[in-house]
Amino acid sequence: MGSTLVSEAFELNEGNTAWMLTSAAIVLMMTVPGLAFFYGGMVRSKSVLNMLMLNFIAVGTVGFVWVLYGYSMAFGPNTTGLGQFVSSPTTYFGLGGLTDDLSLLGFMGVPALVAVGFQATFAVITVALISGAIADRIKFGTWVAFTVVWVTLVYFPLAHMVWGGGFLSPVGKVAGWLSAPIDFAGGTVVHINAGIAGLALVLLLGKRKGWPREPIRPHNLPYTMLGAGLLWIGWFGFNAGSEGGADSVSGRAWVNTFVATCLAMLTWLIVEKIRDGHATSLGAASGIVAGLVAITPAAAAVDTYGAIAIGAIAGVVCALAVGLKFKFGYDDALDVVGVHLVGGLTGTLLIGLFATTNQGAWYPDGAKDGLFYGGGWTQLASQAVVALFAVVFSFVLTMVIGLVLKAITGLRLSEEDEVNGIDLAVHGETAYETLGGTRVLTEVN
Template sequence: MDFSLDTGNTAWLLTSASLVLLMTPALAFFYGGMVRGKSVLNMLMMSFSAMGVVGLVWSLWGYSLAFGPNVAAGWFGNPFTNFGLTISDNASPVTAFGIPALVFVGFQATFAVITVALISGAIADRVKIGTWMAFAAVWVTVVYAPLAHWVWGGGMFGADGWVAKHLSMPIDFAGGTVVHIDAGAAGLALALLVGKRHGWRKDPMRPHNLPFVMLGAGMLWFGWFGFNAGSELAADGTAGRAWINTFVATSVAMLAWLATERFRDGHATSLGAASGAVAGLVAITPAAGTVDTYGAIGVGAAAGILCALAVGLKYRFGFDDSLDVVGVHLVGGLVGTVMIGLLATNGNHGSFYFPGSQDGLLYGGGFTQLATQVVVALAAMVWSFGLTYVIGWVFKRTMGWRIPQEAEIGGIDLHEHGETAYETVTQGSVLTGQKEIRA
C-alpha cells in the first residue's frame, strides 16, 4: 500500500504522543509525593532517567525489536531492520492510517518510557541510580520490546499466532498487558529480589507531600486521554469512545476506592482518591475502545474495589512493594484485561490492534474472548516476572542494587545525588540515627 498522508490522524497522534510523554513527569510527582522527604529527588530521578535511557534504546534498536519483521517465529522483531529509525512510510505498520512512520515511532516510545518508570515505585527508597539505569536499558530490550511485538507488532499474539488461530484475537487496546501487567509483574520480581526497606513495618513511611500525589494523579489523568484515545491511531468515533470510557471508568474507580476506604477504615482519603483514579486509568486502558458506557462503569467499579483491597496484600505476604505497583498496576491490568472477555461489545470495529476479536460473554460472544484474555494476561505476567527476576539477579550479583543501610536511613537523595529537596539536611552530610555526620 502506498503511503498517503492523513493530516488529521497525524495531528491527533502527535498530540497524543505529547500527552503520553507528559505522563512520565506526572508519574514522577505522583510517586515523589508518596515517598518520604529524604527520598523525593531520587524518586523523581528514577522516572526522568527512564526517559533518557529508554529514549536512546528505542531510537536505536528498541522500536525495531517491537515492530520489525518477525524473527524466531514471532518472539521478537528484527532489531536491525529499522536500526537507528531508518524506516520508510510505506513500510510502516500504520500506513493505512496515513500516519508517517516516525510519528508512530514517537508515540510508541512514550509507552516504553512510562512502562519502565512505573516499575520504579516497587523499589523506592533503596536502590542505586546507576543500577536502575542499566537495568532500564536491558529490561526495555529483553522484556518490554518482545512483549510489545507479541501483542501489537504482529508476533505470537497476532493474527497468525496460536492464540488467534485456536481462540480469538487478543484485545489490548492501549496496554493492559504490554504496559501494566508487564510493569506490575516486573515490580513484584524486583521487590522480592531487592528486599525490604530498612525499618519496613516498624518505622512510619507515610507520604511526605499529598498535594504532589494529587497533582501527579491529575496530570496522569490528563495525559491518559492521549494514551487511550490516541491508541485508535485515528481521529474518529472509536477514539471518542476511548476518551469517554477513560473518563467514566476513572471517575467510577475513584468513587469505588473511596467507598471501600470509608467502609473499611472510616475515612475517605486524598491518597485514596488519587490511587483510585490511577487504578481506573490502568484497568480501562486495555478495554477503552471495546466496551460501552456500562462496561466502563463495570471496569471502573471492579478496579476501584479490587485494587483498594489488593494494596494490602504486601503486608500479608511480606514483600515491600513501596508504592503499590503490584496492587494498582498488576491487579488493575489483570482486571481490565480479563473483564474484556466479559464486557467487550465492539471488538470488530476494525482497529489496527485486534481485527477478528469477539464480543464478551455478557454480550453473547461466549467464552472464547474470555479464554483468550486470560491466556494472554497469564502469559504476559509469567514472561515479565520470570525474565525480570533473572535480569535483576544478574545486576544484584554484579553492580548490586542496595545502597548502604546508613545511607538509606540518612536519605537516598543525599547519598545518590548529593542534594536534598528540602533544607532539612545539610548538603554533604548523612544522617545516622539522630546524629548528623559530615561527609
C-alpha cells in the first residue's frame, strides 16, 4: 500500500473513510463478477460455471481466514522471531485487540475495520487470479484446499514483508546499498505473486487434453469484455484506494491508472494488427488488464509521462509474452503468466526508470528518483531485487504446496470429466440448455 505508518492518536476522517469503504466495495467487484466473467468468457462453454466457481469460492475461503488470522499475519506488529517475514496469527486473531489507533490506516483517520475490509479484497483477488492459469483441469476440492493453504503460507507473509513493516517494506530494513523498494498497490504482492504461482501449478498439472494441437477458443467474448470493463472500474479503487485516503496522491494514482490502461490497450491492438492482421476484442480486453497490472506498483510513484510510457510498454511486452507458452510448452490457459507475471515484472522494474515526485507523484522515504529522472541505477536495482525475491519465494512455496496436495488429494480431474465437461461432472449443472441442462439428483429411500 501507499502508506504503512501507524497512528499514535486516532482521529476519524469521514472523507477518507467514505472513500476507503467505496474502494473496498469496488475492489471486491473486481473478483466477483469482474474477474469471474473475464475468465469465464475465455473458457469453453462446458466449463464456464466451474471457472466462475473457482473465483467465487476464493472469496469465501480467503475472506474467512483473512478476518480470522490473515490480517494479523500480514499487518500485525513484528513481535515474533520471524517478524521481518510474517507477523503472529494470534495477535489480532478474529480481529480481537485491534483498535483504530493500531490500524494500518489509522494515521489517515480510517477505522481499523475499514482497513481490514479493504485489504481483504486484495488477498481475495490475488488467489482468484491464479485460477485462470489452471482452467479446465484442477479438482474443485483441491482448489478449495489450495486457496486456504496458499494464502496462509505465501500471500500473508509476502504482504507483511512488502507492506506490513517486513524487510522489503519502506519502513523495514533495507540493505545499505539499496533504496527503499516501491510497490504502491501490488505489483509484487498481487501480480508477480499470482503469476508465478499460476506457472508453478501449470507445470504440476500438465496440459489440457488436446492442447495445443486442438484449438481451445473462448466461448463468450462479450463476457470477457464485460469482465474487463468491470476490472477497469474496480481498479481505480485498487490503485487510488491504496493511498488510504482521498487526496492528491490518490488523484495521481487514479489518473495514472486511467492513462496507462488506455495506452496498453492501444499498443496491444497495434501489435495484434501488425502480427495477425486483426485487432480483436480479446486483445482489447487483455490489453486493458495488462495496463492495469503494470501501472499498479507505480500508480502514484510516476508522473503522467511515466504512466504513458509504462502503459505503452506493457501493452507491447505482454502481447508478445502470451505467445511464450507455445514456444516453451506450458499450458497457461488464460494467460496469467503472460499478463500478470510479465506485466507485474514490467511495472515493478520500470519504476526504476520513471519514479519521480513531479506533478504530485509520490514515493516513500528512502526511495530514489528513477534513472530517467536523475536518480541513477539504485532504484532499478532495488526493484529488481524485490521482484526476484517475490518470484523465487512464491514459486518455491507454491510448488511445495502443490506437491503435497497432489500426494494427498490429487490435483487433476479425470480425463473423462475433463472431456465431457467439468460443469456437469463436478457441479451437476450446465450454463446453457444445449449442453444437457441440470443434472437431476433424486433421493433414494
